[in-house]
Amino acid sequence: MKNMSVIIHKAGIKDLETIQSIGRQTFSETFAESNSEEAMKTYLEESFSTEKVNSELNNPDSHFYIAWEEDIPVGYLKLNSASAQTEAHDDTYMEIERIYVKQSHHGKKVGQLLYDRALNTAQSFNKNYLWLGVWEKNLRAINFYRKNGFEEFGSHTFRLGDDDQTDLMMKKKLS
Template identity: 45%
Template sequence: MIKLIKCTPEDVEALQNISIETFSATFGPYNTEANLKGYLKKAYDIEVLRQELSNQNSEFYFAYEDDEIAGYLKINILDAQSEKMADDFLEVQRIYVREQFKRHGIGKKMLEFAIKRANDLGKDRLWLGVWEKNFAAQNFYHSLGFEKYSSHRFTMGDSVQTDFILKKELRK
């Protein structure tokens, strides 16, 4: 059984560990060790995560399969969004699943939950960024009704990469 539980400030160390684990597994093979280490140190610093957890316009949820943390979801609204977007958008900034839990329906469950939160908050659209070379994730998002909207640059050390911005209309 999969359940989502909202993270609290007391979860910051577990959040840091799973962030580093999942980001490294997904993007480590495609980046230099120096670029990866620099990014992980900056993005998943305990104090950075504490600030993100305390932002009233961001929410983190651990996804549990049985009693083990399988991944996590981070959503943002308003000024917490990582790109300037209209107020009727909810951003799915992070949807990370640990390797041993992939293809268990956890990502889909997290996106369904994000849609529910968007509806609860009166948002009309969801958006997320996905690396241009992560074809499996792109196919997954497209299967759930996301469409390419635009793109932005993602910098990791001396590597500049492109993320596609995908959106899903909730009210048509």
């Protein structure tokens, strides 16, 4: 087996379709079996619409990074600071809104590479905390974040279709 080499690049507006494609695929792979087809379809259409992704990519307080294996995108990271954060936190916080990795690349350290980029980015902006929300039933992700030093500090409701789901809020203090 040849050594997998993944490179992470900052994404820009030219990457809009790539972000849409990875976002839809990875969200489906992770959550489709736990949710209705109807709810998934609506969420994917709204969350990854061209207008929404375009406006996110143009927001100076959001930062996107794509993980590439040769010319194939295998995951991406979305970070938010200031008013781009999905919950009101002060400017000492940076949010990891998404670390999405294709199922084909689970267990291959792609998530860790994206997380490391998030950590480096937060430190370069002199943030004191990284925080995120993670679905309470996504144990794989919760364990990943705990392993990386995150602790729970609350929860919030994430609505998918007619279903209210609980996201655990986790944060990590940066030195």
